[in-house]
Amino acid sequence: MPETIDRVRIAILGASGYTGAELVRMLARHPAADLRVLTAERQAGKPLSDVFPHLGYLKMPDLVKVDQVDWSEIDFVFCGLPHGTTQEIIAALPHTLRIVDLSADFRLADAATYAEWYGHEHRAVELQREAVYGLTEFNRQGVRAARLVANPGCYPTATLIPLLPLLLDGLIESEDIIVDAKSGVSGAGRDAKQQNLFCEVSEGMHAYGVGHHRHMPEMEQELSLAAGKPVTMAFTPHLIPMNRGEFVTTYVRLAGGNTADDLRAALAARFENEPFVQVLGAGVVPHTKHVRGSNQIHISVFPDRLKGRAIVLSVIDNLVKGASGQAIQNMNVMLGLIETMGLEQAPLFP
Template sequence: MASTNTSGGTPIRVGILGASGYTGAELVRMLLRHPNVTIAALTAERQAGKPIAEVFPHLAGYGLPDLVKIDALDWNALDFIFCALPHGTTQEVIAGLPSHLKVVDLSADFRLTDPAEYAVWYGHEHRATDLQKEVVYGLTEFNRAAVATARVVANPGCYPTSSLLPLLPLLSKGLIESDRIVIDAKSGVSGAGRDAKQANLFCEVSEGFAAYGVGHHRHMPEIEQELRGVAGRPVTVSFTPHLVPMNRGMMATIYVRMTDGVTVDDLRAALAARYADEPFVGVTPAGVNPATRHVRASNHALIGVTADRAPGCAILVSVIDNLVKGASGQAIQNMNVMMGFGETTGIDQAPLFP
């Protein structure tokens, strides 16, 4: 077991399901420095029986448990679960967990509140509809109170996180029009997961830049669901993701039309006011646009606001690390809130540069 408890209390016993993927490895990396956590179990169905160092050599030397199959776990020996399993495999697993376990799910299986909408976008019926009613959507900065009392939290997708952080405050205050939102988003290749896929081979990705999921991507309904909640009416966004030949990082360039009388300075001021007390979200000064390198390997998000040449329009630039604020870092942020720890505990490291 690996523990870094320095708080004087008993650390909680954490299990990571799906520890052999990129988000699982990021969870381990960040939890190793969390003073209130013991990493007590790691699962990986195809890698079961191996030391984690054989799968991720950078995690050698920390006394971590070996990888095992999920059905080999003793749930009574755990207090908290991070579920980093592939999409479509999680619902029945979480529904079958003992009720004493709190869970953050990093897959998409519980993000959509409407099971019928889930079936449309994911191609099969939801397999845990009763549990879905209890799940809280874990965009921490906006659902903090609900996350604090939840047993199961659906961690947001990386694209939705980078898109919603700039859009929700502006839409909720009526500063932008709800029917003129265009999201042009880009992700590093780690966002596609660690499984061997021809499209993700070096020669397929390097020296290129490609759109995918054009016109129909599973993050569309997730983004629209949350925007609909603050707008009070249906919202349809134009969203196109792109794969960029870099390991990690995400940028959403968002085009919006301001409502009558609103200026770009108003948008920037509203975002700055909304995030003034948030530890992980910042707004850049006028004339400064953020870059992915400004948040690399951190749980931070940065938002820039610029006037468009088109009258009454503005351009929002939002950056996160897709594996941290877009996945594992936000998951730990949610765990901290659920367990009553300081929200920044274990995830307050500065960005890595260069």
């Protein structure tokens, strides 16, 4: 690493949300990050400490509205605004800026598919065509050259990282992929919603988006590219009573006489030099607590009792590897920095 690093002037749009807070937390200790602007429409004018007291010790600029930003003072933008609100804002930004968008607005390559799943026409189609899907471990070359990176969703990240190599190598069939996923409540965002109140979520769990969750076309898009043909999957997400973390259980049909051990060996070889991907040994079950607060993903493979099938388990922190951590990982690649910069923190345990 060079003795001195040029600082990158950064704006975080939507800094009052959970992903915004995680970006501030990690970028505050990033050697190349100079946090210049934090926006929050409803909290504009407030110091960050009023919104996130745990970050009050940091010397950060006060929150402002997007239309108050002097873009000539910014090099890089993280956009953490809600889905559907991002397209027109990003389209209006100076073309000199490089951007990682954490919403779903630019993840789908096909505008018609976006309209079908999000209920309205895409408002920045040309920009959508320019966007690069930022699953870093599989698209570094595209991310490196991109001006706009669409950061993957949390469920797609935890699902695709173990599945894509298996499809690319022909180790599993592309049909009959079944994904059972569970996420902490922070995945639903910070806005007050009745279904996310403590009494609604504690001491129980429930499924949501059954049969029609918006992450389905995103996952099918990437799985189809890996398989070389259309892939339709079964996916059911569940909300569980914890703050953060995500556990994905995927049931797959083996191809060509392969075994669960073959899948595990292939994943271990594929990710041997990946700093954020750990493939666990035979019989080791991943735990969400073992990745909490980190940019890690832990993966394990088990044989199924059903002949010719295997079970793939993966865990991430939905706010870090599933959102802000992966966004910083993408920024590092885009700017030619060391990919792990600012992301070296170990998981929090217990």
